Amino acid sequence: MEKRNFDFKKDILDTDDSTGGREIIYRDGVEEKILSEIESRDDFDALRFKRLLALPDLSRKESSPIKFVIDEILAIDDFKGFDVVKTPETLTVSDSFDLFNFPEDHPSRNTSDTYFIGEDRVLRTHTTSMWLYYLTDPDVQKLLSERGWIGELCYGKVYRKDEIDSKHFPVFHQIDGLYIQKREKGEITLDDLQRVLANIVKAVFGEDITYKFLGDTFPFTDPSTQIEIKWGDKWLEVVGAGVVHKNVLERLGIDSEKYTGWAFGFGIERLAMVKMDIPDIRIFWSEDPRVTKQFVSLNSKYASVSKYPEVVRDISFIVSKKTSLNRFYEIVRHLAGDLVEEVAMTDEYENDEKFGADRKSYTFRIVYRSHERTLTNEEVNKIHSEVEKMVGEDLGAEVR
Secondary structure, three states: OOOOOOOOEEEEEEEOOOOOOEEEEEEOHHHHHHHHHHHOOOOHHHHHHHHHHHOOOHHHOOOOHHHHHHHHHHOOHHHOOOEEEEOOOEEEHHHHHHOOOOOOOOHHHOOOOOOEOOOOEEEOOOHHHHHHHHHOOHHHHHHHHHHOEEEEEEEEEEEOOOOOEOOEOOEEEEEEEEEEEEHHHOOOOHHHHHHHHHHHHHHHHOOOOOEEEEEEEEOOEEEEEEEEEEEOOEEEEEEEEEEEOHHHHHHOOOOOOOEEEEEEEEEHHHHHHHHOOOOOHHHHHOOOHHHHOOOOOOOOOOOOOOOOOOEEEEEEEEEEOOOOHHHHHHHHHHHHHHHEEEEEEEEEEOOHHHHOOOEEEEEEEEEEOOOOOOOOHHHHHHHHHHHHHHHHHHHOOEEO
């Protein structure tokens, strides 16, 4: 078994009041240099990275629905004594994907789905990456050897490219949990984990919530499971989990013959939107007092404020068939920010004679709307013109 070096800095703060464990902040010197270099640039990618990284971590913002969910989870008895860790927001491709058994053809490895900083570094796509920092920490390994078990929770922002609608935003929040123990203390089974998952959904949705477990597959756990809840007349998947994969433990220097464990991870927005009747993911980021004053606890229910009118614009362009449409969505998101409500494809057309065999035509309808004020045609026209210009320049497209 190859021992993984601990190449990070860390700060240990006071005991976390929620769990009784330590609060540990891991820092990466390489990340600090890269972010400093990005800060000095003004190209499209650098501006996009700076905008995303500058967004607040709502899981640590008081009176945020995201934090309400986090606080309920941290208070669960199953997590007493767990360390709460905060980790870097960028990491290498290898540490993000190879370490966790992601197959070579997994969509997350593509630039169309993930924010790449250069060829070998990405913005964090999952908080499961906490395993890397925590399990290679010599102090944690010593604690595991002496006490026989360790546990950690990690939550914060993650970044993924996606379509633009009411359910998706390039920055969202996840929480991950990890528990490792000596096998001599007993074998970890799915039953152990499912009890913890049940306690999570009860903490968020109430003791009377109806739930069920289904089999699932994740690269870094085996066997794996998911829990679904009955909400209204629908079943909703909320948490994925499993027994920690032996291969991942070994890569992190933990002897899988001596140790076993469980892990879970899930997005917070999905739970908060269901629990608090929040219809649009952009509402989490709103600073409008009519919105923010509604959120006083996890049991608060969102009531729509006066809905400002939408402004609709269409865009048509011819582009290479190899072009990822997520790149187009990123341009719109970058230029329109939270003023874009939806981008929907209305037409897709191929004509080898007219466009060439390697190109095709798309038409999209862009819905601009603010949750806080009425947009003017003048400001929307300005944004839309900038979108058309950048689509032509950045995608090599012919805007029609």
